[in-house]
Amino acid sequence: MDENTIAYRSMEEIKYFQEQLLKLQLRYLDDHSPFYKQLFSTHRIDVKSIETIEDLKRLPLTSKNDLQLYNDDFFCVPQHKIVDYCTTSGTLGSPVTFGLTDADLERLAKNEMQSFQIAGVRKGDVVQLMTTIDRRFMAGLAYFLGLRKLGVGIIRVGSGIPQMQWDSILKYNPHYLVSVPSFVLKLIEFAEQHDIDYKKSSVKGVICIGEALRDKELNNTVLTQRILEKWDIKLYSTYASTEMGAAFTECEYFQGGHAQPELIITEILDDEDKPVADGESGELVVTTLGVQGLPLLRFKTGDIVRKYTEPCACGRNTYRIGAVEGRKQHMVKYKGTTLYPPAMHDLLAGFPQILLHQIEISNNEIGTDEIIIRVSSSDISEEFLNEVKDHFRAKLRVAPKIEFVAFEELQRSVFNPLSRKPITFVDNREA
Amino acid sequence: MDENTIAYRSMEEIKYFQEQLLKLQLRYLDDHSPFYKQLFSTHRIDVKSIETIEDLKRLPLTSKNDLQLYNDDFFCVPQHKIVDYCTTSGTLGSPVTFGLTDADLERLAKNEMQSFQIAGVRKGDVVQLMTTIDRRFMAGLAYFLGLRKLGVGIIRVGSGIPQMQWDSILKYNPHYLVSVPSFVLKLIEFAEQHDIDYKKSSVKGVICIGEALRDKELNNTVLTQRILEKWDIKLYSTYASTEMGAAFTECEYFQGGHAQPELIITEILDDEDKPVADGESGELVVTTLGVQGLPLLRFKTGDIVRKYTEPCACGRNTYRIGAVEGRKQHMVKYKGTTLYPPAMHDLLAGFPQILLHQIEISNNEIGTDEIIIRVSSSDISEEFLNEVKDHFRAKLRVAPKIEFVAFEELQRSVFNPLSRKPITFVDNREA
The missing domain is CATH 3.30.300.30 (ANL, C-terminal domain)
Known part of the structure; x- marks a missing residue:
């Protein structure tokens, strides 16, 4: 299946592999990003001197404010190379535009293909998408592209409308749903009110987005408990954002969302921008790898998370990121x-x-x-x-x-x- | 650009080309379609004896009723080959499920790429999609796939919400919109009420779906006139359906929607199922070409249209299908x-x-x-x-x-x- 991916190599190999991609991305930023070119010049940074993940800390951090104020300067390709226009939801501050090239869409497809593989979805499964592909959102499109690449049957229902979701589930017998977990509670409620035998349905798992399934000790949240008390299915958490263009997804052992080393480098920093110890909470800072349209370097996501590095029973040697415990500004x-x-x-x-x-x-x-x-x-x-x-x-x-x-x-x-x-x-x- | 497509060959070459594809599709149906296999056997038809478009009339017609009653028997591939599940909107009768394989999605992408090319959309343009990609609809996804293949910038806004549409238009400056024409009237109304200078916007054309832009003499309908009186843009009609998996799209000369010969064979029949003369109205009957998942043979669409065969100034030697004048049952x-x-x-x-x-x-x-x-x-x-x-x-x-x-x-x-x-x-x- 996916045993050949970098995730199964040793941690040293993974680190070396990431550093080669990091060097490529830094050269790319220096050549194509008006924002980072200026930043490197202002700080007199020679990107060729950055060779390891440890060297990253010599580079300045990028804030959401930078992205809002200088949105256009982050674009590394001319407009005619942009295929898809996404907008961040602007949970904090004004929305930011992300432009994806055709290669970025391929990268996004690969990201979600691997993300679904980590959750155990396999070629030939059927997956019902309960999230919109419209409204300039990146996620819905990413799921579609990833599932197609994986060779999975896709039912594009969109968000909401429990009646329509159940009609689709009962008609097409999907094995997995992609949904906000609190909507799964609504589905259960609707099924109970309308005598739908949901416990005998085809659904064996839900890939959950947007809300936390585990707490900081990786135990089930109350929301997760309420769903599982009613319905004997597997709930997999996947955490992602438009800015990262990468997902962290739980495997069957539910020990946090596995990182995908070819797509992203992460740091977790405290209030003074110093790294915290593994297992301690801090702000997630990301450096995207392989992005053409709008790559980011040491971008402060504002999300408070923990990194778990104990070996995972699934055999992947990748660290995991836990549920978002909060947003820094909150x-x-x-x-x-x-x-x-x-x-x-x-x-x-x-x-x-x-x-x-x-x-x-x-x-x-x-x-x-x-x-x-x-x-x-x-x-x-x-x-x-x-x-x-x-x-x-x-x-x-x-x-x-x-x-x-x-x-x-x-x-x-x-x-x-x-x-x-x-x-x-x-x-x-x-x- | 697209001058190498079959549309620019002579009508004789186009016919010969279609007949080769027809023979392939008939063999495929005979090998893989439970419904048509049975039909051929009941009517003692040897598909090898069907060699020309004229021979088609020896084959039975397929009705919407067949498709509703025997939906599963129309599938030509095992379930694990189906990537996308679409449902017809069920304007008449109960909805029907269409399953598309990966190759069908590629065919759909090619169809829409060529459809947009016929309307004049070019690589590097930006197009705003005002139609949903969710709800198991085929059209929205088809537009996305086709525009991506064409190398166009895509803004996936989804349907409705004039405020959001205008925010996107003013921010991303799309050259084309894809919209229901009556919604274009709503956009104009909203712009007038909110002092948006729509006449100076980036929009130069709209690819119009779902409602007729021309009458049977190919003159502008009243709806088209009302839009054009207000806004100096081009309105291109595109006519398609889930069953056909193919679009008929107007070129800059607005002489009906050009057929794409590699995707579909059409007939226009009267109430006794006899062909009508070119330019006369009748029911559109389609035979899909190159479809793997759910191909159709002589399918009666119920749509009343006309075929226009006079040479078109655009240089394509393909006939055109006019606006849908009505549905047979209506x-x-x-x-x-x-x-x-x-x-x-x-x-x-x-x-x-x-x-x-x-x-x-x-x-x-x-x-x-x-x-x-x-x-x-x-x-x-x-x-x-x-x-x-x-x-x-x-x-x-x-x-x-x-x-x-x-x-x-x-x-x-x-x-x-x-x-x-x-x-x-x-x-x-x-x-």
Whole structure:
């Protein structure tokens, strides 16, 4: 199958292999990237002097702000070479345009082919895509290209509409779904309401995107537990972004998402931009390999993750990246504890009584962070409120302020028509 | 550019070329299609005896009903060879599944590459796709594959949302759009309301799908006229369907959509399944060439079209297929005249006062067809009603019954949540 890929070589071979690609990419940036050419010149850097992954730290970091301010200067090819125009979703700040050449689309296909292989998808399987290929999103297209390259049957349903998803599942018998995990909960709910025998369906696994399946100890999150209690399937996490053009995907041993060495070099840095120890959390910084259109060098993703380097039972000698614990800009300092919204979202997901919630962060008078969680719940008793707070104390060591709010009111605020995504986190802190 | 394609050879060479492909496809059907194998056997047909396009008429026709009843028997490859699952929209009857192999996707890419070339799109252009690639639709994916093969920049926006479409147009400066023509009217309206200087935008042409741009004399429809009065761009019609896996696209001379000889053989038949003369209207019957997954032989599309064989100034020696004048099952016999809904829809589109309409056909007591057009209009005067009726008499030779209806009432009926498309035609006749 894929035993010939670089992932099965020794860690030394992988490192040497990556360094050859790194040198090529640096030369390419020096020749074609207006932004990096300028950066190298300003910092008097001779790219030929960068030969190892350790040397990388001599190069400046690239921020999301650079990408937003100088978007055009990051393009390394003339416009007529760009085949596909993608836009980042702009979760933070204004959206950025990514242009992919034909070779980049091939690289993207290879990335997703290998990503699906890591999750165990094989030629001849059938996969149902529950994510859009439209709206200038990179992911949906990447899945399609990768699955086609792998020789898999593809059902392009797009996102949402449980009825349509089930019609397709029952008609085409897919072995795998690609979905946001919280939508899998919706599928189960719909099946229960409409007497669909989902436990006997063809689905044996879901490749999950957009939300964390594991916590920092690689244990199942509450969301994952809720799905698995209902449905005996495998949930594989895949973590990727437009900027990286590479996915980190879990194998059958669920020890974090395996890196693909030919596509990306990663670093995990602390608040002072120093490397953290393996297993410690920090900001993911990426250097893309083999990208033609818009390659990035030491790009700070803002995502807080951990790197796991213990050998994996699957036989791949690649390190893994854990679930995104939070975004750097979303970090909350609360009563001496560092919190990120995903852990709070997941904790709230454990209460079926909670229909909708929104976390709001602000500065208080004494200059520290204040958390208010607005909750719409079917149970608004004092007992339930205390139960939720106790859970917070047990899991996250602190209990924020929680307010019950009417469903309609909260719905208006969460599902703002001007936003592409539900607004479950509001940051009112001054920068 | 594309001067080497078969379209530029002599008509005799094209015919000979098609006949070689036809023979290959017939052998393939005889070897791999459970449905056609059975059909050949029942009718004691030796496929080797079919050598010319004229011989085709000795073969039985295939109906939409066959495809619905025996969908699985039409598949010529085992399931693991199917890469993409498409579903017909089921405008009439229940949806049918089409499975495409990897080679079929390549054929589809070639089809759309050539289709865009016929409309004048060239390598290095940028094209904005205003149609979905999700929902198991074939068309959106076909456009993407074809444009990529052509080396064109692609902006995958998906359907609807004028604001998002304009954001993309102003940011990425596409030269062409792919859109339903009535949505182009919506884009113009939005631009006027939001002070977007659309007349100075980058757009120079629209590849129009789903609605007719020309009438049977190849003159502009009212819809086309309304767009062109506002916006000085080129509107190219492209006509295709999932069943055909081939597009008929207008060149710069707008003399009907050019056929692509390597992809399809067409016949146009009358009510007794006899060929009509060139230029006369009849039902389009297609035989697909080079299809692996689900090829069709003499398939009755139900679409009423005309074939134009006069030489085209573009230099291609291929015949053209005109706009779809109607669907066979939608034919209305009214006061001695044959009518199809598209002509009525287009006539009504000429009145900006008419906000929404729905055509309803039923049998009357004496067994002939009755037409009632329910109209929601900003002008409900007797004078306006007479003006509309006079237009019907002038253009279609008859005036049906017209009723003014409140907007909300008609809206509920036209935009039925259970339907994928607006319901502007209701057929209450007994079969």
